[in-house]
Amino acid sequence: MGKSMSVRNLNAWYGTQHTLKDINIDLEAKMATAIIGPSGCGKSTFIRCLNRMHETAPYAKVQGEVTLGDENIYSLDPVDVRRVVGMVFQKANPFPTMSIFDNVAIGLRLGGIRRQAELRERVEKSLQMAALWDEVKDRLSKPATALSGGQQQRLCIARALAVEPDVLLMDEPASALDPISTMRVEELVVQLKNDYTVVIVTHNMQQAARIADKTAFFLQGELIEFGDTTKIFTKPTDSRTEDYITGRFG
Numbered sequence: 001m002g003k004s005m006s007v008r009n010l011n012a013w014y015g016t017q018h019t020l021k022d023i024n025i026d027l028e029a030k031m032a033t034a035i036i037g038p039s040g041c042g043k044s045t046f047i048r049c050l051n052r053m054h055e056t057a058p059y060a061k062v063q064g065e066v067t068l069g070d071e072n073i074y075s076l077d078p079v080d081v082r083r084v085v086g087m088v089f090q091k092a093n094p095f096p097t098m099s100i101f102d103n104v105a106i107g108l109r110l111g112g113i114r115r116q117a118e119l120r121e122r123v124e125k126s127l128q129m130a131a132l133w134d135e136v137k138d139r140l141s142k143p144a145t146a147l148s149g150g151q152q153q154r155l156c157i158a159r160a161l162a163v164e165p166d167v168l169l170m171d172e173p174a175s176a177l178d179p180i181s182t183m184r185v186e187e188l189v190v191q192l193k194n195d196y197t198v199v200i201v202t203h204n205m206q207q208a209a210r211i212a213d214k215t216a217f218f219l220q221g222e223l224i225e226f227g228d229t230t231k232i233f234t235k236p237t238d239s240r241t242e243d244y245i246t247g248r249f250g
C-alpha cells in the first residue's frame with residue numbers, strides 16, 4: 001500500500017490539442033497532493049494519465065513516463081494499472097442495479113475471490129475505511145441507489161479501496177456534495193493518506209489547504225509550481241500562482 005509515483009516529461013493530447021506540456025512531478029507515498037488551477041487547465045487530464053484512463057478518450061495520446069514504485073505504468077496492462085491506481089469521480093457512480101455489498105465486492109469477485117467469508121470481511125473493512133460501515137451495516141443488500149449522494153460517494157471510495165490499491169486518484173470528489181458530506185469526505189482523505197498515495201483535484205482552495213500536504217498549480221497545461229501546501233498558499237514563488245490563489249483570475 002502507498003507507493004509513490006513519479007511523472008517524467010509527460011505530454012498529453014486530444015487530437016492536435018496539446019493539453020499537458022512536459023509535466024514532471026513526484027507524488028509522494030502516504031501524502032495527499034492537491035491539483036489546483038483554473039477550469040480547462042488540464043487537471044482531470046493529468047490524473048487520468050496516472051491510471052491510463054486518458055488514452056481511452058477518442059484521439060487521445062500520451063507520451064512520457066509515469067512510474068509507480070519502480071515500474072513504468074505505460075509498460076503494464078492498463079487493467080492491472082487501474083486496479084493499483086484507483087479513481088473516484090466528481091459524481092458518485094455506484095453500479096445502480098447492484099446492492100451496497102455487491103458494489104464493494106465486485107472488484108474482489110473479478111479478482112477471483114469467491115469465499116463468502118473473505119468477501120464479507122473485505123467488504124466490511126473497505127466500508128469501515130470509507131467511514132460508511134455504521135450507516136449501511138444493516139442494509140447491505142439494499143440497492144446502492146437508496147443511499148444519499150454523500151453516502152454514494154463514500155461507497156465509491158470503499159469500492160476503490162476494496163482491491164487494495166497503492167494510489168487513490170480523486171477528481172473533485174466533494175464538489176457535488178453538501179457541506180456536511182464534504183466535511184466527511186475531507187476527513188476521510190486525511191485518514192486515507194496515512195496509508196495511500198492520494199492525488200486530489202479540487203477547485204476549492206480552502207479544501208486543498210485543509211487536506212493536502214503538497215499542492216501543484218497547473219495553468220494552460222503546464223505545471224507552474226509545486227511544493228508544500230503551506231508555501232504555495234502563503235509564499236508562492238511564481239506570480240501566476242499568487243494571482244490565482246488570491247483570486248485575480250480563474
Ligand SMILES: Nc1ncnc2c1ncn2[C@@H]1O[C@H](COP(=O)(O)OP(=O)(O)OP(=O)(O)O)[C@@H](O)[C@H]1O
Binds near residue numbers: 040043058
Ligand atoms: N474527451 C475530451 N476530448 C477533447 N478535449 C477534451 C476532452 N476532455 C478534456 N478536453 C480538453 O482538454 C483541456 C483540459 O481539460 P481538463 O478536463 O483536463 O481540465 P480541468 O482542469 O480538469 O478542467 P475543469 O476544472 O473544468 O474540470 C480542455 O481544453 C478540455 O476542453
